[in-house]
Amino acid sequence: MPVDDYEADATELMETYDFLMKYIVIGEAGTGKSCLLHQFTHNSFKDHSQHTIGVEFSSRTIKLGEKRIKLQLWDTAGQERFRSVTRSYYRGAAGAILVYDITSRASFTNLAQWLADARALASPYLVTVLVGNKSDREEDREVEWAEASKWAAENDLHFLEASSLSGDNVEAPFLLCTRAILLSIESGILDPEKAGSGVSYGDRALRRVNSSSRLSFGSLSGNRRKSGTIKLRLPGPGKKCC
Amino acid sequence: MRSTHKPSVNGVALDETVPGDIAAGARKNLRRDVESKLAESSRKFLKAFGDVDKQLDTLQEHIASMRTQCDEAQTQLEETSEACKALLDRAGSLREERQAIATRQSIVTLFLGQFTLSEDEKEAILSRDVPVGKRFFAAMDKAEKIRDDCRVLMTGEDGPTKAGLEILSATSGYLEQAHQKIFRWCRSEIWQMGRDNQLDVGPSMREAIRRLRQHPELFTEALAYLSQTRQATLLGAFTDALTRGGPGGLPRPIELHAHDPLRYVGDMLAWVHQAIAAEREFLESLFGVRGDMRMVGSVRTFGGSVEEEWMGELMDTAVGKLCTPLKVRVQQTVRSQESSITSYKIANLLQFYMLTMQRTIGEAAQLSKTLKELTDMAYQIFFDAIEAQGRSLLRVAPDLDDISVSPPLVVLDHAQVLREIMVVYESSLAGDETEEQLLSGFRDILDKMVDPAIESCLTSSEEKQKFRPDWDKPVFVLNTLAYLQSVIEPFRFTAEKQGVIQGLIEAKILQLTEEHYKNILTEAGLAEPIAAIGTRQPNEPLSRLPAAQPAQLQAALRQFSLWLSGPGVVESPRLSQLTVQSLAARVQQASLERLAGAYRRLCEEVRKPKNKYEAAATLLGSERPFGQVHLLWQIFGLQHSGEDEYAGKIG
Numbered sequence: 001m002p003v004d005d006y007e008a009d010a011t012e013l014m015e016t017y018d019f020l021m022k023y024i025v026i027g028e029a030g031t032g033k034s035c036l037l038h039q040f041t042h043n044s045f046k047d048h049s050q051h052t053i054g055v056e057f058s059s060r061t062i063k064l065g066e067k068r069i070k071l072q073l074w075d076t077a078g079q080e081r082f083r084s085v086t087r088s089y090y091r092g093a094a095g096a097i098l099v100y101d102i103t104s105r106a107s108f109t110n111l112a113q114w115l116a117d118a119r120a121l122a123s124p125y126l127v128t129v130l131v132g133n134k135s136d137r138e139e140d141r142e143v144e145w146a147e148a149s150k151w152a153a154e155n156d157l158h159f160l161e162a163s164s165l166s167g168d169n170v171e172a173p174f175l176l177c178t179r180a181i182l183l184s185i186e187s188g189i190l191d192p193e194k195a196g197s198g199v200s201y202g203d204r205a206l207r208r209v210n211s212s213s214r215l216s217f218g219s220l221s222g223n224r225r226k227s228g229t230i231k232l233r234l235p236g237p238g239k240k241c242c
Numbered sequence: 243m244r245s246t247h248k249p250s251v252n253g254v255a256l257d258e259t260v261p262g263d264i265a266a267g268a269r270k271n272l273r274r275d276v277e278s279k280l281a282e283s284s285r286k287f288l289k290a291f292g293d294v295d296k297q298l299d300t301l302q303e304h305i306a307s308m309r310t311q312c313d314e315a316q317t318q319l320e321e322t323s324e325a326c327k328a329l330l331d332r333a334g335s336l337r338e339e340r341q342a343i344a345t346r347q348s349i350v351t352l353f354l355g356q357f358t359l360s361e362d363e364k365e366a367i368l369s370r371d372v373p374v375g376k377r378f379f380a381a382m383d384k385a386e387k388i389r390d391d392c393r394v395l396m397t398g399e400d401g402p403t404k405a406g407l408e409i410l411s412a413t414s415g416y417l418e419q420a421h422q423k424i425f426r427w428c429r430s431e432i433w434q435m436g437r438d439n440q441l442d443v444g445p446s447m448r449e450a451i452r453r454l455r456q457h458p459e460l461f462t463e464a465l466a467y468l469s470q471t472r473q474a475t476l477l478g479a480f481t482d483a484l485t486r487g488g489p490g491g492l493p494r495p496i497e498l499h500a501h502d503p504l505r506y507v508g509d510m511l512a513w514v515h516q517a518i519a520a521e522r523e524f525l526e527s528l529f530g531v532r533g534d535m536r537m538v539g540s541v542r543t544f545g546g547s548v549e550e551e552w553m554g555e556l557m558d559t560a561v562g563k564l565c566t567p568l569k570v571r572v573q574q575t576v577r578s579q580e581s582s583i584t585s586y587k588i589a590n591l592l593q594f595y596m597l598t599m600q601r602t603i604g605e606a607a608q609l610s611k612t613l614k615e616l617t618d619m620a621y622q623i624f625f626d627a628i629e630a631q632g633r634s635l636l637r638v639a640p641d642l643d644d645i646s647v648s649p650p651l652v653v654l655d656h657a658q659v660l661r662e663i664m665v666v667y668e669s670s671l672a673g674d675e676t677e678e679q680l681l682s683g684f685r686d687i688l689d690k691m692v693d694p695a696i697e698s699c700l701t702s703s704e705e706k707q708k709f710r711p712d713w714d715k716p717v718f719v720l721n722t723l724a725y726l727q728s729v730i731e732p733f734r735f736t737a738e739k740q741g742v743i744q745g746l747i748e749a750k751i752l753q754l755t756e757e758h759y760k761n762i763l764t765e766a767g768l769a770e771p772i773a774a775i776g777t778r779q780p781n782e783p784l785s786r787l788p789a790a791q792p793a794q795l796q797a798a799l800r801q802f803s804l805w806l807s808g809p810g811v812v813e814s815p816r817l818s819q820l821t822v823q824s825l826a827a828r829v830q831q832a833s834l835e836r837l838a839g840a841y842r843r844l845c846e847e848v849r850k851p852k853n854k855y856e857a858a859a860t861l862l863g864s865e866r867p868f869g870q871v872h873l874l875w876q877i878f879g880l881q882h883s884g885e886d887e888y889a890g891k892i893g
Contacts (some may be wrong), residue, residue, distance in 0.1 A: 016444055022516075034347075053672055053815035054594060055512070057519045070442075072520065081669030084504055084587075085594060088512030091493045123493060 011110035013203040017061055017202035026114055028107040029078030032133040035164035037075050045165050054085045069178050090121035094198025097175040102132040103140040123198050125190050127180040130160040130172040163203040344817055357388050357409050367420045374427040375446055382420045383415045383535035421457040422452045428464045431792040436471040441524035448530050472560040480564050483513050502573045521560050525553040558607040565612040575621045581661045582627040590670045632694030639705040647718040647819045649725045653695055658690045659731045664733045680735045688739045716821045724822040744765045744872035759833040765810055767801030772840050775847055803865040834878045842871045
């Protein structure tokens with residue numbers, strides 16, 4: 001397919017993407033999942049947030065290296081009574097953002113159940129990032145960073161702390177998750193062509209696939225890490241809110 | 243000088259014979275010589291001039307001829323000059339003409355450049371080899387600009403000009419072709435999208451759709467094709483998710499969980515919900531509408547832009563095809579439920595998605611209608627189930643051999659089901675319902691479940707008592723009612739029904755208190771004197787009545803005194819059968835209060851002189867509580883009521 005100037009120029013402005021990924025955001029009620037997501041998609045704190053009813057949806061396109069990735073984000077209600085509804089949304093998710101509240105011990109102790117649910121119901125290649133939210137409330141902290149980090153390592157999760165109030169580290173879990181998924185696509189573990197993987201190619205990637213047989217991820221391969229705990233303090237990239 | 247020259251000039255040897263002769267002769271000769279010489283010279287001159295004259299004549303002839311010729315030439319020249327002048331004039335006018343034509347030509351070229359498409363542009367529009375892209379769109383822009391300019395020009399002149407009309411018709415032909423090309427291209431892109439199952443929209447596609455909107459017929463056709471393709475794609479994807487699952491069978495196919503009705507129905511609906519979200523995003527980027535940053539689930543306002551209308555329609559049709567497979571499966575699942583609790587849970591789940599879908603794609607969408615239908619059906623089936631359960635409760639014959647007064651097993655089971663249904667209802671509340679919504683959402687269910695339970699309790703106990711008169715029916719009824727009350731009490735949305743049951747309970751308590759009071763009055767031996775007080779004639783002294791004669795009264799008071807030291811004051815075997823002990827205490831207390839009241843009345847009557855008791859004080863003071871009502875209150879462990887006459891003393 002010939003790509004003329006028109007398309008090349010417009011690509012910078014338009015929301016084309018290389019990959020489309022489906023994420024779920026899970027965790028106990030009141031841990032700030034919706035606020036985290038709001039901060040991520042709107043770059044602002046969601047004041048007076050109500051409990052989520054059932055499931056809500058939003059999306060954002062991010063840029064990682066050379067790649068543009070569109071994230072379809074499913075925000076779930078944490079309350080037990082919605083569990084039967086929200087569980088159905090784990091199907092075919094490529095990534096899960098598992099959120100607890102560092103000022104609530106209870107939200108941390110229940111994580112095992114959440115993780116078990118996610119692993120049982122979602123894609124087998126589900127990449128999970130553990131997020132300790134409300135890191136701005138250090139004085140009320142009930143869960144130590146080291147403890148959560150240890151638990152995350154034991155369960156083969158990425159881990160970091162963030163604040164949906166200040167926006168601190170809010171993009172990092174999504175970037176981390178996306179990078180891990182891109183790596184598994186690159187290594188051939190995950191095939192975006194197949195339905196149910198939670199990942200699919202976008203228009204840009206398809207064009208590239210047609211022109212060259214192999215996808216290249218540039219610098220990504222160099223930074224490859226074993227999954228484990230990474231304390232990330234990524235500088236927030238400019239407003240690229242979808 | 244002359245003398246020197248003479249000899250050499252004459253050339254004659256001079257022999258002078260006479261000296262001076264020669265000189266004289268020379269002088270004579272010189273003159274002659276000179277004259278002859280002069281004549282000679284003159285002759286020579288004449289001759290020479292004759293020649294010259296001759297020559298001059300010739301010359302004159304020549305000149306004359308020249309002159310003639312010159313004249314001729316002059317004439318000719320004049321003639322030529324005359325002729326040339328016309329030519330020059332023509333040349334000049336031609337040059338001017340040429341100038342004018344050149345100017346016109348450049349104007350025409352500019353005009354044509356302005357008002358016609360170049361070969362390159364025509365190619366961009368017509369050729370299949372030029373892709374729909376920047377070049378193509380630029381050519382289209384040109385054609386449109388020509389049309390606009392042309393229209394402007396034509397409005398300026400007196401009506402449409404021929405050229406203008408021609409330009410319009412030519413460009414409209416090109417635009418038509420361009421739209422056709424866009425249309426064909428869109429079709430193939432859409433087809434491609436359907437095949438690759440990817441929903442990314444490139445800028446060219448978005449631009450193409452935007453341009454195609456100017457051509458309503460093709461646009462509608464393209465959208466129709468789009469919706470057709472999306473329908474087929476979504477249906478295929480849904481079927482895959484149902485029966486095949488993800489890559490390598492993971493996540494597992496939805497139908498694998500058909501045995502778990504809630505999960506099965508929930509998974510299907512969640513899949514559809516997610517498909518709608520993706521579809522919505524796809525359409526937003528197709529129509530170039532920026533997402534309104536709305537979270538799915540929050541209420542969408544309809545009736546906005548025309549794009550919104552198209553998107554609504556397209557989403558409706560895209561997921562419309564899913565209705566059939568969804569409906570068949572949900573109906574089958576709902577119908578095959580035996581448990582009314584599961585039925586209720588499914589109905590609730592369906593209702594949740596019905597509301598979600600109504601907010602997402604509007605109430606008029608096929609899917610919303612289907613979900614409404616399914617929700618109604620699920621509720622109908624649930625109501626049928628609980629009604630049947632209620633009817634079966636009424637049909638259960640009382641167990642005559644069972645002498646217990648606790649609620650029967652069928653009622654316990656029934657209430658257990660009710661409790662679970664209430665838990666489900668409570669969990670389905672969003673928390674922002676009004677009090678009325680809260681109550682009305684569950685009123686029907688409560689009526690259909692609690693009323694038969696109450697009715698069966700009342701009718702079966704009635705029946706049972708006919709066969710077993712010794713069986714304590716009031717206690718049984720109270721127990722059953724109190725049990726039902728305890729089941730619904732924790733849920734605030736049952737307030738109305740609680741009120742109804744409480745009313746029944748109060749009535750039963752009054753009844754029971756009456757009975758119990760009579761019983762203890764008899765046990766305490768005061769029944770007969772009290773009855774005598776009630777039945778005597780107004781003027782008849784009480785002491786004259788058989789039951790209240792001093793001896794009888796004495797015996798009655800003794801019995802009362804004995805009863806006071808017995809266990810009957812604090813407990814009653816009958817009341818202990820009440821499962822709710824607070825009710826038993828209430829009945830006991832109320833009965834004792836009435837007993838105390840009866841004793842007081844007796845004392846008052848005895849003390850009245852008109853009743854003619856001799857030594858009334860002695861009679862009353864012989865046995866506990868010695869005619870002192872406040873003492874009786876103390877014995878009964880009751881708090882004094884305000885009007886009690888002894889309150890002051892004791893306090």
